[in-house]
Amino acid sequence: MDKPNWTSLGARFTLLGMLLCSATAVLAQDDLAPTQEPTLPEVQVQPPVDDAASSEAAESHQATAPLAEPFSANNPPNTLLGTERSYPNLSQLEFGQPGLFNENTGILRGGGNLFDSSAAGTIVTREILAEKQATDMFHALQNEVGVMMQRTAAGQSSPFIRGLTGQQVLILVDGVRLNNSVTRFGPNQYFNTIDPGMVDHLEVVRGAGSVLWGADAIGGVINVVSRSPDSQYGMCCGDYSTGEFHQYYNTADSSSYSRMNVEGWGGSMGVFAGGSYYNVNDLDTGFDFGRQPGTDYDQYAGDVKMNYLLDRNSMLTVSLQHFEQERLPRSDRFPGYPGDLNNSNTLSGARFFDPQQRDLAYVRYQAVNPNAWSDALTVTTSYHRQRDVQTRGVPTTRYQETDVESVGINAVSTKELAEGFGKLTAGFDWYHDDVDSPYGGAATGPIVPDDAFYERFGVFLNWGFALTDRLDVETGVRYELADLAGTPVVEVAGTPTPMFINPNFQDWVAHVGLVYEVDRDIHLVGNISEGFRPPNLDDLMANNPNVLQAGFDLPSLDLTPEHSVTYEIGMKTDHEKLRTQTFVYWTQIDDNIVPITAGANQFTKDNQDSSIQGVEFDGEYLLDRQWSLYGNYWYTYGENKETGAPLSRIPPQQGILGLRWRDRELRSYVTTYVWMADKQDRLDPVRDLSDERIPPGGTPGYATLNVRMGRSYGRHNQHRLSLSLENLTDKDYLVHGSGVYGTGFTARFGYSWVR
16 A cells, blocks of 8 residues: 555644643651641641642642532541642643652653653543543553554453553553563553552653663653642641542443542551452444454453651652452453354353452652752662463463563662753663462463573663753653563474573663753644564563464574664643644664564564554643633554565554533533544555454444543532543444454443532
8 A cells, every 4th residue: 555645634634623668768767747726627637848848748638629528527538529720721730749859750751841841742530531441451542543452352451652651661550560571462461450449640652761771661661650648738737537439331342340449648657548440341333243242351450559758858658559450361362252153152162261369569669858968769679570461271271371470670769960951860770570480271382481580771861951942852862772582492403492591682782862841832842763573482482372363482592683764843832821732753773673474374473674654643722711622632653664565453543522621619510522543454464364353354434422421529529420431422433453342332430429
């Protein structure tokens, strides 16, 4: 197929645009001793802080909790249902955790907001998550600009950013890597092992983020920021306690999601904790066949986070998270799958993830002005375990388990230099993965060699400064090293032979970004960013019999690292009524690791140069204080430069256009929007043409009409009722490359209570 017609594309784009810790922390420091008398009934007030800090905290909470009595005991912080403002502008959407210690906790590792950054970014707030009634991460990030959410099975989700997914998109939880050394090529399930009920907000940066975060960040980076007890409120206004309950019900799959949270602060310590249960049944699609079999599962999750103030300028955080799914079928391999063209799916070949499990524990030390060389310091030590047991057959005839334990430490420090010299951010990351791979039944071996290990280390330096009164520059450099070892089984003269390998990879990458202030409301931005991804254990060593529907991945021992360069230019507007981001980008990936055919239903991998280019636009226009017109549009074109073929699973051009109304005082909202996606018939001949998740001839285009509404009730707006009506026309559709068909007409009912 010919390359895109950029003139036509530009016209459509213009038209749419116009329509719109560390464990060594000093634990022996004195607690903050309360010396100030209580100013509110039954509220223990903490020691006085400086007037500027107190004023800042009060203003922040008045913004986040726009109630008549924002500091009363009945109106605790953090859990209130409103947003900072009904329609926050780009400058008000800040990266990082809420509170006093947020300087280097966000995805940019140095603070900042969407408008002043050169990055192509998105922040999905907790209010947006509530309006979406997000019961999993698939729904939490769906329809955001430049991101396509794919799922091979219900209960799984794989975000595509700028045409890339899996190993080439880095996912973080509170700045700790979710990606590990067995993260697979292409779509995988791991993003959905996060409970949206614990999420404060989502941060997305599209484009290479390897300088700040290291390997895998070629297509982009997602940082999931979890909820915390509100230290800022505790220091400013005293002790508090609160609880909340959320219940959602979806008619399409008769699913029920229940989540309860508790939160409180006392003295120098605060705690946030919660747990959820999610029961899902078979999905009713918009197709004539009705419910899709193999889309049911159970899920539960729990988490707790403790913040302890060592003194007014330092804090220790301890966080624990657990997530588990049980008896989750792989939908495209279940009997009755609508895309099963040769009726090969049988109960004896049905595949399940049972269980799919994730555990995260970390200890974090944060300090403001810890010494003369640092304005803010964050040190995190972490333990991350991801375990999945893939079974086959009813009853089970074989199983293969992959259990990866990752320990890590990362540190980042920022320092404002002398006037006119800007700010330095420096840090390092170290992670070590150990793999256990038991197997049994009819399985002939593990997917990844047992006792394999993978170790990565990186150190970076980033410098932001004002070159002129209007031009800001940010530049950085990183050194990255990866070391690994394992004993995969490979064919030698037709005989399966264990072969020990111990390669290591290293590289330097750099980044430069520019922000030019046309005026106070318009910024022109540009970035040149390098990315680096060394082969991981899955690339090099996997013997995976779960590829496509009946495919088998073989080890590829001679792979070299991927190296990318992304060029992008954009414009951001942050007027009182108009907020937009527009980007055009081009990415060259040298030695891109792609699948190649090794035999009948057998695949290995090779390094082949590739390129990806596209455009992205999202914006919102405020018609008045309560009404807004909003939307986004994005287009991606990917090509294998050596074969001339399309890259696998490139998303079709798509976007949304909507109208919404929000009443800040009543906490009410109504939103209607159309989601439109074009046909995708540019298919990779190696993996796409034989993939039953993609219909013959390509994935058809579609448009769905959707409505969301909600209202809060009670003296303190402690009750909220919400309703979402999705796919009002009952349109049959399929997200490109997904094993789960699109939801037919459905109603989502929600109730939330906050004390």
